[in-house]
Amino acid sequence: MAESSGADRAPRHGLARRLPAFPWDALIPAKQRAAAHPEGIVDLSVGTPVDPTPASVQSALAAAADSPGYPTTIGTSALREALVAFVRRHRRAPESLDVEGVLPTVGSKELVAHLPFQLGLGLGDVVAFPHIAYPTYDIGARFVGAEPLALDIAALAAQGDAALPDPALADRIRLLWLNSPSNPTGEVLDVAQLAALVQWARTRGIIVASDECYALLPWTVDEVPSVLDPRVNGGSLDGLLCVYSLSKQSNLAGYRAAFVAGDPSLVGELVAVRKQAGMMLPGPLQAAMTVALGDDDAPRAQREIYRSRRAVLEAALRSAGGTIHGSQAGLYLWTTFGEEAMASVERLADHGILVAPGMFYGVGGGAFVRVALTATDERIAAAARRLERL
Secondary structure (H helix, E strand, O other): OOOOOOOOOOOOOHHHHHOOOOHHHHHHHHHHHHHOOOOOOEEOOOOOOOOOOOHHHHHHHHHOOOOOOOOOOOOOHHHHHHHHHHHHHHOOOOOOOOHHHEEEEEOHHHHHHHHHHHOOOOOOOEEEEEOOOOOHHHHHHHHOOOEEEEEOHHHHHHHHHHHOOOHHHHHOEEEEEEEOOOOOOOOOOOHHHHHHHHHHHHOOOOEEEEEOOOOOOEOOOOOOOOOOOHHHHOOOOOOEEEEEEOOOOOOOHHHOEEEEEEOHHHHHHHHHHHHHHOOOOOHHHHHHHHHHHOOOHHHHHHHHHHHHHHHHHHHHHHHOOOEEEOOOEOOEEEEEOOOOHHHHHHHHHOOOEEOEEHHHHOHHHOOOEEEEOOOOHHHHHHHHHHHHHO
16 A cells, blocks of 8 residues: 655644654654765555566556547446456456446555544544554544544454453444554464454444455465355355455556455445545556456466565574564565664664654554565565674
8 A cells, every 4th residue: 555755834724734744754864874874775664565567557557548538437347347357366266256246446545544534433433453453444533533443353253242442442442443464564364364354243233344355465374254255154255355466576666556346236336425525546557457356367466476575585584683574465564673663763774774663653663663565575685684794
């Protein structure tokens, strides 16, 4: 998902005053110090793809460039059919899921940030999400005046209401975010955990939104299950949404190509709101996304590139005294050097390496740094040499 810095200006009006500071702005001094390294910076912080967009996707975009009319919110027939085929192939979606249960979105961060609004949540409602997590789950709750609630999701799967800080909260939670593989930890929820979470949420009328954007990048697990999988949902998609992005697996971060799939009634609600708001993926991008969804070879090749980079970085981090936790799948190595995160950030910046501090993702990340695999082979090799000298 996109993570970029904005202007360093204090908000003066309205909603912006209620939001926390944009975390990535706090990394600017460390980035400047890392950039001063005589051999250049190795930026392993944000995790933006650096490898080429597949040629077939570029060609499809160019071929569709003559696009004078408005695109539709729901997407072209070809795109919707490609979405259905993709989630059936890769997320084990049932045959019952058809084009009424899929919807393209303008990137996945947009959907994460605005889903509480599009579902009609507001004051008095609670949005729950993992206690170490992508910060936009929290921001989406704040946008609508709902209460953000960080939870230990593994404990929730095992203990149900007993994992809540107050059991009465179960009556106020309207939306539960899951994230597997996790950004930043790379932890994967297995079928039994997902099934327990879905069952718990359903008995309380809670919508489950599962962010599965890194699912095609498994490393130390055999599979990354989905809420669309009948083994998880018992054959019913009621109350379930799967959020997915092509940014990482197909190097399409600049295309903002993502989608949501699941309960057709919930998808229909999103369509109705998004039509009114004019939230639609541009026509040429819909054509390019259709091609990307049908190409399994390019993501498979990209995964092997990341596998190689991961092996190099993992060994180097360990040689530098780092301990890697989780990191079963996805684009990051969740690493601790046994010190506060910012101490690690600053020490690595002195060697020209920029990483993300764990506290960006919740108080439980305070001793960790998130190390991205998204740099060129040359930059990954440079980082490894510097780490091995630490």
